[in-house]
Amino acid sequence: MLDQPKLDQTKIEIDTSNIEGTIAPADHTTFTGNRALAIEEGLIFELGRPEVSGVDLPDPKPVANRLGTLERKAPIGLPGLSEPEVLRHYVRLSQKNYAIDTGIFPLGSCTMKHNPRLNERMARLPGFGDIHPLQPQSTVQGALELMREISHWLLTLTGMQAVALSPRAGAHGEACGMMAIKQALIARGETEQRTVVLVPDSAHGTNPATATLVGFTVRSVPARADGIVDVDAVRQALGPDVAAIMLTNPNTCGLFEKNIVEVAEAMHEAGAYFYCDGANFNAIVGRARPGDLGVDAMHINLHKTFSTPHGGGGPGAGPVVLSSRLAPYAPLPLLVEDGSGLKLVEDPAEAPGTFGRLGAFHGQMGMFVRALTYMLSHGADGLHQASEDAVLNANYIRVGLADLMSLPFGNRPCMHEALFDDGWLKNTGVTVLDFAKAMIDEGYHPMTVYFPLVVHGAMLIEPTESESKATLDLFIAALRDLAMAARRGDKERFLGAPHFAPRRRLDETRAARSPVLKWTKPAPVEG
Numbered sequence: 005m006l007d008q009p010k011l012d013q014t015k016i017e018i019d020t021s022n023i024e025g026t027i028a029p030a031d032h033t034t035f036t037g038n039r040a041l042a043i044e045e046g047l048i049f050e051l052g053r054p055e056v057s058g059v060d061l062p063d064p065k066p067v068a069n070r071l072g073t074l075e076r077k078a079p080i081g082l083p084g085l086s087e088p089e090v091l092r093h094y095v096r097l098s099q100k101n102y103a104i105d106t107g108i109f110p111l112g113s114c115t116m117k118h119n120p121r122l123n124e125r126m127a128r129l130p131g132f133g134d135i136h137p138l139q140p141q142s143t144v145q146g147a148l149e150l151m152r153e154i155s156h157w158l159l160t161l162t163g164m165q166a167v168a169l170s171p172r173a174g175a176h177g178e179a180c181g182m183m184a185i186k187q188a189l190i191a192r193g194e195t196e197q198r199t200v201v202l203v204p205d206s207a208h209g210t211n212p213a214t215a216t217l218v219g220f221t222v223r224s225v226p227a228r229a230d231g232i233v234d235v236d237a238v239r240q241a242l243g244p245d246v247a248a249i250m251l252t253n254p255n256t257c258g259l260f261e262k263n264i265v266e267v268a269e270a271m272h273e274a275g276a277y278f279y280c281d282g283a284n285f286n287a288i289v290g291r292a293r294p295g296d297l298g299v300d301a302m303h304i305n306l307h308k309t310f311s312t313p314h315g316g317g318g319p320g321a322g323p324v325v326l327s328s329r330l331a332p333y334a335p336l337p338l339l340v341e342d343g344s345g346l347k348l349v350e351d352p353a354e355a356p357g358t359f360g361r362l363g364a365f366h367g368q369m370g371m372f373v374r375a376l377t378y379m380l381s382h383g384a385d386g387l388h389q390a391s392e393d394a395v396l397n398a399n400y401i402r403v404g405l406a407d408l409m410s411l412p413f414g415n416r417p418c419m420h421e422a423l424f425d426d427g428w429l430k431n432t433g434v435t436v437l438d439f440a441k442a443m444i445d446e447g448y449h450p451m452t453v454y455f456p457l458v459v460h461g462a463m464l465i466e467p468t469e470s471e472s473k474a475t476l477d478l479f480i481a482a483l484r485d486l487a488m489a490a491r492r493g494d495k496e497r498f499l500g501a502p503h504f505a506p507r508r509r510l511d512e513t514r515a516a517r518s519p520v521l522k523w524t525k526p527a528p529v530e531g
């Protein structure tokens with residue numbers, strides 16, 4: 005799977021006579037396998053020597069053996085390293101991560117924007133970081149106040165009626181919104197009748213998955229040649245069996261669904277609901293309110309729009325805003341104020357319409373603190389500016405590459421991400437994957453490739469508002485250089501790329517189908 009030999013340090017230390025045998029093959033330029041400061045790193049098991057220990061403990065006193073036949077027959081096989089070796093191993097591994105703190109991360113549809121350090125400082129304040137969800141509510145009034153404040157911002161920015169903070173991600177938010185729709189249908193006595201959810205081709209893949217998970221059948225709606233949903237096709241697909249539509253706006257092609265109001269009206273006339281996938285809200289926040297466009301439910305990815313980190317070892321947050329049509333069915337807990345202060349309502353008896361709980365506790369406090377910090381530090385005018393800059397940056401990239409790379413829907417303004425297809429690579433012998441891998445040699449994380457599926461050989465670039473003009477200029481220049489190389493047939497630069505990374509092109513199918521997840525001790529070498 006990997007075409008670079010592993011450095012066997014033990015062998016190098018002991019067997020200096022065998023240097024010939026440890027020299028890397030011709031395509032490697034160094035003895036060690038390292039490339040400048042990109043250090044070749046083995047697994048800790050490969051680096052360790054059993055006789056080494058990072059600590060100096062006294063020998064244990066002899067004891068009578070009470071284990072009998074259960075006594076261990078062979079050493080346990082833990083890697084042995086000194087403390088500095090362990091530290092260096094993990095620091096070197098950490099340096100192998102390409103991160104938003106390393107450089108531009110142009111993954112379309114992911115909104116990899118800068119995570120301000122102020123957010124992190126705030127999330128670590130003991131009053132937020134050290135509290136426990138089972139503490140008496142009277143002792144966490146400040147945290148509840150923060151939840152009320154972020155709810156207020158989300159409702160103001162979206163023009164909606166209610167918000168559920170507990171979903172842990174965008175897709176979880178979709179489930180929340182669709183469960184609220186299901187609950188509304190139960191209240192109307194129409195669950196038997198309304199079993200279908202319309203999903204346009206330009207929707208995010210999680211939308212049909214969510215509709216199916218919540219028990220609906222998906223009916224897809226084709227997009228028009230210009231990449232946006234066809235309102236006539238929506239009308240044709242509508243019927244008494246339709247419960248809702250799930251429309252992503254701006255859509256996964258980076259285009260604003262400009263017929264959104266007509267879609268909403270058509271749905272409401274037919275007695276159905278309008279779920280909007282608002283994961284791309286970062287393109288319109290502060291400029292358009294989904295509530296004004298007829299949306300009934302929408303999730304917001306705090307990790308995209310409001311700069312909280314993606315993943316990072318903990319649950320995220322995908323709050324869902326609901327219109328007045330769906331507000332009565334919002335999940336527990338509800339945040340209310342009574343005479344004694346703020347209170348989380350957890351008992352369904354106090355919220356008769358609710359569809360219940362989505363998970364334990366109340367949501368991901370750390371993400372709320374980070375997102376609210378981002379909102380407050382930007383202010384309303386700053387958020388307006390951020391979405392404007394995100395769109396401006398994407399269009400700057402589109403224009404900077406449009407004469408070399410092809411655009412599936414013509415050279416017209418996009419929203420927060422610029423989408424190219426592989427039409428321009430035809431007859432070059434270079435594929436989208438080759439192009440993306442060659443970007444690694446240039447020191448860039450590739451853009452999203454082969455998504456969205458509605459476009460052949462898609463390359464989706466989302467720079468976000470975080471990037472300066474200087475960064476974008478360099479990025480565009482690097483991509484132009486690659487694009488010109490591909491066009492003039494300089495295939496060597498692409499085939500087999502990345503050439504300069506410590507790991508080369510993987511057999512991705514094999515890596516996905518038969519991943520090697522366990523280290524197996526090599527058999528001892530004979531002789």
Ligand SMILES: Cc1ncc(COP(=O)(O)O)c(C=O)c1O
Nearest residue numbers: 113114173174175208210281283
């Ligand atoms: C348009 C869209 N919808 C839904 C999701 C799912 O969000 P999450 O990954 O937080 O579950 C994403 C993820 O980026 C997205 O881009």
